[in-house]
Amino acid sequence: xxxxxxxxxxxxxxxxPDGNRRWAQQQGLSKEAGYDYGIxxxxxxxxxxxxxxxxxxxxxxxxxxNTKRPSAQKSAFQKACVDAxxxxxxxxxxxxxxxxTDSPQFPKELLPYTTRKTYGKGSIKVNFLVNYGxxxxxxxxxxxxxxxxxxxxxASIDISRIDLIVRWGNRRRLSGFLPVxxxxxxxxxxxxxxxxxxxEHFHQALxxxxxxxxxxxx
Amino acid sequence: xxxxxxxxxxxxxxxxPDGNRRWAQQQGLSKEAGYDYGIxxxxxxxxxxxxxxxxxxxxxxxxxxNTKRPSAQKSAFQKACVDAxxxxxxxxxxxxxxxxTDSPQFPKELLPYTTRKTYGKGSIKVNFLVNYGxxxxxxxxxxxxxxxxxxxxxASIDISRIDLIVRWGNRRRLSGFLPVxxxxxxxxxxxxxxxxxxxEHFHQALxxxxxxxxxxxx
Numbered sequence: 001x002x003x004x005x006x007x008x009x010x011x012x013x014x015x016x017p018d019g020n021r022r023w024a025q026q027q028g029l030s031k032e033a034g035y036d037y038g039i040x041x042x043x044x045x046x047x048x049x050x051x052x053x054x055x056x057x058x059x060x061x062x063x064x065x066n067t068k069r070p071s072a073q074k075s076a077f078q079k080a081c082v083d084a085x086x087x088x089x090x091x092x093x094x095x096x097x098x099x100x101t102d103s104p105q106f107p108k109e110l111l112p113y114t115t116r117k118t119y120g121k122g123s124i125k126v127n128f129l130v131n132y133g134x135x136x137x138x139x140x141x142x143x144x145x146x147x148x149x150x151x152x153x154x155a156s157i158d159i160s161r162i163d164l165i166v167r168w169g170n171r172r173r174l175s176g177f178l179p180v181x182x183x184x185x186x187x188x189x190x191x192x193x194x195x196x197x198x199x200e201h202f203h204q205a206l207x208x209x210x211x212x213x214x215x216x217x218x
Numbered sequence: 219x220x221x222x223x224x225x226x227x228x229x230x231x232x233x234x235p236d237g238n239r240r241w242a243q244q245q246g247l248s249k250e251a252g253y254d255y256g257i258x259x260x261x262x263x264x265x266x267x268x269x270x271x272x273x274x275x276x277x278x279x280x281x282x283x284n285t286k287r288p289s290a291q292k293s294a295f296q297k298a299c300v301d302a303x304x305x306x307x308x309x310x311x312x313x314x315x316x317x318x319t320d321s322p323q324f325p326k327e328l329l330p331y332t333t334r335k336t337y338g339k340g341s342i343k344v345n346f347l348v349n350y351g352x353x354x355x356x357x358x359x360x361x362x363x364x365x366x367x368x369x370x371x372x373a374s375i376d377i378s379r380i381d382l383i384v385r386w387g388n389r390r391r392l393s394g395f396l397p398v399x400x401x402x403x404x405x406x407x408x409x410x411x412x413x414x415x416x417x418e419h420f421h422q423a424l425x426x427x428x429x430x431x432x433x434x435x436x
Contacts, residue, residue, distance in 0.1 A: 063435055065434060065435025065436060066435055066436075068435070068436045069436060134401055135367065135368075135369060138356065138368050138369070138398075139367060139368050141360060141368070142359060142360060142363065142367070142368035142371075145360065145363075149353065149357060149360070150353075150356050150357050150359070150360035150368075151353060151356070153360075171404075171430070172404055172405045172406065172430075173402060173403060173404050173405055174392075174400070174401065174403075174405075175401070175402060175435055176401045176402070176435065179397040179398070179401065180356075180397070182392070183352055183392065183393070183394045183397065184391060184393060184394070185391060185392075186389075186390055186391050187390045187391055187392075187405065188390065212389070212390075216283060217281055217283025217284055217286070217393055217394065218283060218284075218286045218287060
């Protein structure tokens with residue numbers, strides 16, 4: 001198959017990989033078994049972005065709201081995040097984990113990655129939101145007033161503005177995904193569940209994105 | 219036609235009435251002429267919400283980013299907001315205008331409405347965002363620390379959490395619409411331009427909404 005060509009690509013893509021639990025249930029598995037099947041789609045997507053030269057990608061790992069779920073699920077998505085980050089350190093990436101490290105829900109194994117580190121050539125920025133909370137993110141500014149505008153003091157300040165958000169699993173909401181960076185992001189929803197990821201889903205999102213006008217309200 | 223029935227309605231609907239300029243151009247009119255045609259759709263929608271007993275509705279009037287547009291357009295959307303609010307004072311509504319009143323872009327005629335006022339029975343809360351800016355909204359908390367959490371100090375604190383956002387005009391982005399209240403809002407996009415509003419568009423959005431699960435991340 002020939003590679004698709006795009007007249008304009010996003011500089012920064014946000015990924016909401018939803019539907020792991022629904023997928024597991026469809027397969028007759030327990031809900032928590034789904035998260036493990038979400039890792040290899042993430043790397044397929046990462047390879048696609050690398051190939052296209054997309055400079056930055058942010059994955060929604062899990063949120064503080066998600067940690068209210070049953071503990072078997074919580075352990076499973078925490079482990080999936082740790083596994084994904086570990087694999088990524090053997091790839092080509094400038095890696096950053098962003099989330100509330102003060103809470104016991106944050107996997108300790110990921111503490112070293114909360115400052116950005118380069119692996120391989122560092123060709124692409126890859127950000128993981130791990131135990132992320134939108135309130136935590138904005139409260140950080142509120143409690144650490146160290147600049148004129150709140151948006152220069154948020155906890156996720158090292159993550160840039162997002163151009164395109166792609167959510168798998170058919171739900172049309174942002175669910176607290178980086179509210180400041182997502183203000184003018186175009187939002188594309190894939191009907192299929194995340195473990196059923198195909199590169200074509202992402203190609204369709206990019207096809208759609210290239211024809212969106214970028215006005216930023218002007 | 220019999221009224222549609224819904225098994226669950228949103229408590230609060232956000233409306234992004236986009237496409238006035240594109241509609242005007244399709245009609246061979248100047249871009250700014252479109253805003254005037256956006257007023258009566260707004261009242262048709264208001265009547266629909268009143269009929270269904272939806273308790274709160276927020277209209278995206280214009281933003282601080284929008285005021286960078288040519289002055290003929292700016293005057294036209296400012297006037298459309300003033301006209302809409304004036305008509306509403308003869309209806310049944312608990313009315314509030316929210317926006318940056320410190321700026322000359324805020325129409326002075328609307329200053330009296332920046333505290334909530336009741337007209338008729340006050341059966342429905344109607345909020346208008348006028349010269350609204352997401353940065354302004356969040357910076358208000360940053361600069362007026364008067365509570366423990368930033369989200370209790372934002373400028374739009376009198377507007378509640380939004381369940382459903384409906385955007386006309388086919389663009390799939392929030393464009394700075396109340397980021398805090400929109401965190402878990404379900405987002406429905408109507409292809410038609412706002413001046414082509416039909417009640418059926420809104421019925422379709424409500425039909426879609428009634429089957430969305432509400433998890434708030436749990």
